[in-house]
Amino acid sequence: MDNQYDVVVIGSGPGGYVAAIRAAQLGSKVAIVEKYNTLGGTCTNVGCIPTKALLDSSERYHQAQEQFQAHGIQLNGIRLDFEQFIRRKADVIKQNTAGLAYLMKKNKIDVHTGTGSFIDATHLRVVAGEQETILTGRYFIIATGSKPSSLPGISIDKKRIITSTESLSLPAIPASMVIIGGGVIGVELASIYARIGTRVTIIEYTDSLIATMDRELGKALYKTLSALKINILLGSQVQGATAQGETAEVRYLDQQGQAQTITADYCLVAVGRRPYTDGLHLEAVGIVPEKNGKIAVNAQLQTTVANIYAIGDVVAGPMLAHKAEEEGTFAAEIIHGHHPRINYQLIPSVVYTWPEVAAVGATEEQLKAQGITYRVGKFPYLASARARASMDAEGFVKVLVSPQYGEILGVHIIGPRAADVIAQPVAAIEHEITVEEMFRISYAHPTYAEALKDAYLMAGGQGAINI
Known part of the structure; x- marks a missing residue:
C-alpha cells in the first residue's frame, strides 16, 4: 500500500467518514485512520445508532403493554427477552459498520487501523500493537470526536458507575438506576430503561430538562417522563458517587440545599462529553487545544496549521452527528477549492424520546x-x-x-x-x-x-x- 495521500482523515465517525468520502469524490487519494476495529466512531458503535435501536425496541415493548389492548390486540404473558433486546442492537451496529466498510472500498479510501499521532505537519504515525505505519499527507482532517465527561468526586469504574457506553450493553435489566444529567443523553437512556421496568431517577443541576432547548419543550418532556414513573429531581447538585459492591450510592443536595443519598443498581453519568484528542501529539505541529479541550479553527475549519483542519466534536459548537457531517463535507470542499457554507443557526436539535x-x-x-x-x-x-x-x-x-x-x-x-x-x-x-x-x-x-x-x-x- 502506497502511504502517500492527498487527504488523511483521523477518525471515522460521521464527520470523518463523510469528509473522507467527499474528498474521494472530488478526486483525492484518501486515507482514513481509526483506532478501533470497526468504522463509524461513537455514533455508530456506542452512540446515536445503538441508542436509537434500543429506544425503538423499548417503545414497542411499552406500546405492547400500554396500548395494544386499545387497538384490539390481545397479548398474554408478554415478557422482554433482554438478551435479544441487546442482540438486535448489536446487529444494527454490525449492519451499519459493514455499510461503512463497503463505502470505503467503493470510494477507494484506504483504511488504516491504529492510533494516529503527528510526527510533523505532513506525516502521521499509525500504531496498532507492534505494527507502525507512517502516512504522508498534503492535508489532514482531525475528526477524533469526544468521550463521556464526569464530575469531580465521581470515578467511573464502568461496572456500577457507568457512562452511556456501558449502559448500552448491561448484562440484565437493572431494578434501579440513577442518571446524573437531564440533557439529551440522560433523558433518552432514562426512557429506554423506564419502559422496560427499571426504577429510574434523574438528577439534574438546572431547573429544567433539556435546558438548552425552548423551556416549554423541557416542561412537556418532564410530564412525559413522569408518566413513565421516572423520578426527576431538578435543581439538585450531585456531590459524589461511590460503588458499593452490587450497588452505587449517589450523594446530592436537593432544591432546598439538604444533603440526600440515593442507592441504585447503577449510577449512569450523563453530564455531557469532552473533546477527544488524546494521543494525537498535537504539540508536534504546534496546535494547542483550548482550556475546554477543543481545537480552535477559523471560518474554514482550518487550525493554526494551514494544511490541518478539524471538525465535529473537537471544535466549537454542539456535539451533534449531523453537525459533524456538515463540517466533514465543508472541510473536504474547502480543501478542493470550493466555496461551501454552513448556517450553524439552522442545525436542528433532536431528542429521541417518545x-x-x-x-x-x-x-x-x-x-x-x-x-x-x-x-x-x-x-x-x-x-x-x-x-x-x-x-x-x-x-x-x-x-x-x-x-x-x-x-x-x-x-x-x-x-x-x-x-x-x-x-x-x-x-x-x-x-x-x-x-x-x-x-x-x-x-x-x-x-x-x-x-x-x-x-x-x-x-x-x-x-x-x-x-
Whole structure:
C-alpha cells in the first residue's frame, strides 16, 4: 500500500467518514485512520445508532403493554427477552459498520487501523500493537470526536458507575438506576430503561430538562417522563458517587440545599462529553487545544496549521452527528477549492424520546433576551386526526415568527416523528420562506406534518383549520 495521500482523515465517525468520502469524490487519494476495529466512531458503535435501536425496541415493548389492548390486540404473558433486546442492537451496529466498510472500498479510501499521532505537519504515525505505519499527507482532517465527561468526586469504574457506553450493553435489566444529567443523553437512556421496568431517577443541576432547548419543550418532556414513573429531581447538585459492591450510592443536595443519598443498581453519568484528542501529539505541529479541550479553527475549519483542519466534536459548537457531517463535507470542499457554507443557526436539535423533541432556530427565551418582537403559533397534537388515530396525541408544534415580514424565527416540536417533521422548517428558514407561504402549500391529510400547517396559520394571524 502506497502511504502517500492527498487527504488523511483521523477518525471515522460521521464527520470523518463523510469528509473522507467527499474528498474521494472530488478526486483525492484518501486515507482514513481509526483506532478501533470497526468504522463509524461513537455514533455508530456506542452512540446515536445503538441508542436509537434500543429506544425503538423499548417503545414497542411499552406500546405492547400500554396500548395494544386499545387497538384490539390481545397479548398474554408478554415478557422482554433482554438478551435479544441487546442482540438486535448489536446487529444494527454490525449492519451499519459493514455499510461503512463497503463505502470505503467503493470510494477507494484506504483504511488504516491504529492510533494516529503527528510526527510533523505532513506525516502521521499509525500504531496498532507492534505494527507502525507512517502516512504522508498534503492535508489532514482531525475528526477524533469526544468521550463521556464526569464530575469531580465521581470515578467511573464502568461496572456500577457507568457512562452511556456501558449502559448500552448491561448484562440484565437493572431494578434501579440513577442518571446524573437531564440533557439529551440522560433523558433518552432514562426512557429506554423506564419502559422496560427499571426504577429510574434523574438528577439534574438546572431547573429544567433539556435546558438548552425552548423551556416549554423541557416542561412537556418532564410530564412525559413522569408518566413513565421516572423520578426527576431538578435543581439538585450531585456531590459524589461511590460503588458499593452490587450497588452505587449517589450523594446530592436537593432544591432546598439538604444533603440526600440515593442507592441504585447503577449510577449512569450523563453530564455531557469532552473533546477527544488524546494521543494525537498535537504539540508536534504546534496546535494547542483550548482550556475546554477543543481545537480552535477559523471560518474554514482550518487550525493554526494551514494544511490541518478539524471538525465535529473537537471544535466549537454542539456535539451533534449531523453537525459533524456538515463540517466533514465543508472541510473536504474547502480543501478542493470550493466555496461551501454552513448556517450553524439552522442545525436542528433532536431528542429521541417518545414523543420525540426537535427544534430549529431561536427559542422564546433567546428572542426575549434580544428584545425581538415575535408572534407565537401553537398547535396541539391532541387536535390532530393523524395523531389521535395512532394514539400519539401528546405534544405540540410551536412556531415563532416576525410580525413585520412573516419571517420564521424558530420552530419547536414535541410530538410523533418530530425528528423527521423538523426537516421542513429547516428548509423554510434556510430559504427565507414566509409563514404565509408555508401555510398556503398543500399538506397531505392526515399526517403529523399538518400540525405544522396549523401552527403556521396561527402564527400568521389565522385560525387553525385542520383536525
